[in-house]
Amino acid sequence: MRILVVQTTRMGDVVQTTPLLRAIRMRFPDAQIDVLVRRMGKSIAARNPDVNGIIVYDEDEIFLDMRSGDSDRLLNAYRVADERISQLRETKYDRAYNVTHSVASAMLLKLAEIPEVIGAHLSDDWQFLLRGPWTTYFFMSVLHREFNDLNLCDITRHFEPESDARELVFDVRDEDREAITTLLRDHAINEGTPIAVMQLGASEDNKRWPEASFAELAKRMHAQYGFQIVLVGINEEAPLGANFEQNAPGLAVHLYGKSSIPELAALLERASILVTNDTGTMHVAAAAGCPITLVSVGHVHFRETGPYGEGHCAIEWRRAIMGSGHHVPTGLEERGLIRPEHVAAAVAHTLAYRKTGTLPDLELTPELAQLDLLFTRFAPDGCLEYYPLLRRPLSHRDFVRTVYRCMWLAWMDPNYTAEAEAKALALLLRCYRGPSAAEVAQWAAEMRTALEELAALAQRGHADAGALLAHVSGGGSMAEAKDKVGALMRLDDDMRIHSELHPACRPLIVTARHERDALEGGDVAVLTETTQRIYEACCARARLLQEKTLAFEKVWIGVSEE
């Protein structure tokens, strides 16, 4: 069996794909598993024992060639693509997993003539399509991130549905450890010295906590824990280190551009903690078992892309939508609002958990009133959860996001149980204080009403599609069929308007619409039948979500009584 896994996004995404790779390996122990990655992902893939072969496919170069307006470079781009397609065809892969949110990756797999593709793919008539609930969720969750409560690793590892692989994989070797020991020794850091690593960079400015704040935090960490501070990053990030240096002269060792990715992993394996912005380094640290404090500023969606694994802490300025930078208009201003003492509290909890396995209480002081601090653990439902460290009232959005998590897992995961759900809810809801059971009951009732209306619309769609199917199967007139299709289109518009009026219903409606857009084939009867099933599924999800509001309510009452 030959398997290709396509991950042509960033370095961190390659790390986040390792649980899927492990799941594939567990299912196909003897398979040849190759990964197709960009150049930046090569060293991550090279240290994954589940991977047999690496194909480096740098779309950046193709992109630059195409943008150049140069005829020769366009020809070069064509040739590179052609060679890659030929190579993939010749290898004759039996199956591919596409873990990339791009139509381009789907096209590549189609051109490579791989018979079975999990993830984005193209039909024979070159239409974009997704098959399976997890791949659909992988694509659709980015359209309504505020309602997504699942980490990317948990989503993609389920491309292998029976998967319980929850481990990030990076094989740190002795040679890496030796290299990093030598490098640290060169900087007068001995083996017993406790190390705190800081990554000051980020892919965009608004995601960067200020260097001066990092420097202040470093002073505190050095004074309180005796940490030797080590700054890491690529050469181009060295100016950030220089800014740090101005605020904390001589405090940190600067290792910009001095370590390979495996050596960085070895350093992080040895470190007591990594304090970081949202970066690839963060994922490498998670894979290396290094506790992480993530300072989440700007356009970061840490629920989706935060560190995967237990014992990490995320700190964020309180937003309307926690864990989502989607509606953060003032990213740059926000960076200064999180102060070093705030992050120091998060660091203290990260370290305490690593040391004792328990979390000390954290009081909701006025100082912390405007912050969210969250801690990662695997929930009883099997997926990663961010638990609030500060007990404060549950918000309506928390409520909606949580019931969606329950619904989606129940819908997509065949191993999901009501018992695990109840445990997961209880564990999470104990982290909140208030509001009253009556208020939560009211939220739940309102949501159920909106879902009831949605279910009714979906039912109407199911019935109308059924009538269309009967009409088509019975050889009815084309004019009448067009009328019936028109009625379905009007119904879709009604559903869309419903989602505008009731945003909590939007993910269900967007998903249904996407499923409609991705219908395969040209047989009208088959298409109509599939459409009918989509309405049926939408209705069923709405009903299931209603059930989850009830389950939530029940647990909330229990937890409140405690």
Add this chain to the structure above:
Amino acid sequence: MRPAPAWREELAREAPGTEAVVEMGRKGQPTLRVEGVYLHSRYDPEREAAQLIDSAQLDPKRPVLVVGLGLGYHVAALVQRGFTVAVLEPCRGIARAALADAAVVADGFDCWVGGLDALDGNEAFQALAKRMPQWLVHPPTARLHPQYVGEAAELLARCALRGTHLSVAVVGPMYGGSLPITDYLARAFEKLGHRVLHAGNGLAWPLYDAATKSLQSAQAQGQLGGLLTHFLNEWSYARVAEFAPDICVVMAQAPVNPSFAARLRERGIITAFWFVENWRHMPYWRDVAREYDFFFHIQPGAFETTLDEIGCANHAFVQTGCDPSIHRPVELTEDERDEFGCDLSFAGAGYPNRNAFFRGLTDYDFKIWGVNWTARELAGKVQRREQRFTPDDFMKMVAAAKINLNLHSSTQADGVDPKCDAVNPRVFEIAAAGGFQLCDPCIGLETHFDLEDEVPAYTDLASLRARIDYYLAHPGERVAVAKRAQERALAEHTYEHRAQQMLDFIIARQGHRLLRKGVRVQRTIGETAAMLGKESALGAYLAQLPPALLFTHDVMKEVINLDIDATSYPARVFNYLTEVRSFAEILLKEDR
């Protein structure tokens, strides 16, 4: 150019020179001393070579032309890193030391030793130049032979860029005399085969005009005008930056501020300004001349001295001209003959010297066209009062008049300005259109036309009247003179000539900058299809597409939408490439 071993063999036969002395460095590696200059570090020449290469940030896919062999540490390092390398070395003694005596440098590169004269026709050098090599100068060689380095750069640029299609942006004004010239110049670059962006700003004129005229307060007018100009500056910049040309020519009066050029230069774009104004009347040239890489103007002589004095390094006299697609003979209808027909015609603005001078011609069948004609005596002669005319109308005026008058504008003189040295475009336009014209002898005009046989000149009213009377009486001579002027204009004075003159000057002075950045190859779909051949799937596919269109991605993604054979493998690959680009652009936006 020959492979290094061939030079080694040749140089080894020569007697060792005395100018280059090999010395041993601190680490036992040889270095070379010439005229007191060490060609390599005496401490660690290999490390020095590595640093030179690192700092040059060379693209490993493109060849490197190194000027200065020295003992070849840097050449050896380049070869070792996998670069295709060619070397120019002015001094045979040094080359012998490197190739035959010290033998630091390995084989694996081509070389040229000695003067550059014979290199221009050298086939291997031409082939190398066409591959757009990167330019790496060995610093000690530049100290010893600065002139050689300059000449080599010029030669390489000339050979590399000869016949190359460049990308050129032309930024125009909102209004005024340079507005049509912008069109002519942009079209000329296009006719020469270059890819052109005409970043015009004429659209903004009605708004600017209406906004400023609607206000009484000069301060408010100025503020609003400033806001609009700032907007146009940014709009022009955005268009040019997106087009990413090799060269951007900004026309006189274009609504851009002095930092415009610096911003483009940061993007690797060569900037030029064409000041088609009289420098004595329009002093704003002082604000822009040094800001641009090149400053072109229409007045030789004193202005050039002044430009030198203020430190404007690259300036050149580039005259205006004619655009044969616009400035051509036209057939007139009877109505047009009635309207435009006359013995004497003048088309242009009523500057004071013209208002004064033409008062002496009111006894002729004389028609005046244009604005600002204020002399009471000319009232009966002025047509379409206070209306501007189009280039098309101008051609009709030229065709209909027996004699077209030309008088260079002046605010100093009452008639002919003997100091005038700014030849106006009208001279070339009338000539190209086959019109007969009489012109004042503006300084420099004689270098463009014969002032008896092509464009007869007058010096004062009396001599003008004499010429008018003569030529009105000799229609055959008028036709012959006009024909000669037309032939000269088309042969020497089109905007294509001017555009080529600009490019030659730019390439000679800063072609190396273009080479360093890399010039985009612009080939048509037809040329690409022919190059690939129909036996290749891509060649066969391209052969079905419109052959004259450029083979670039922006064009191809439009062409594929034409659905010629959308299901073929090449079409699918191009669709795939389009998606790759689109996804990468999304990631870039996210990163921003």
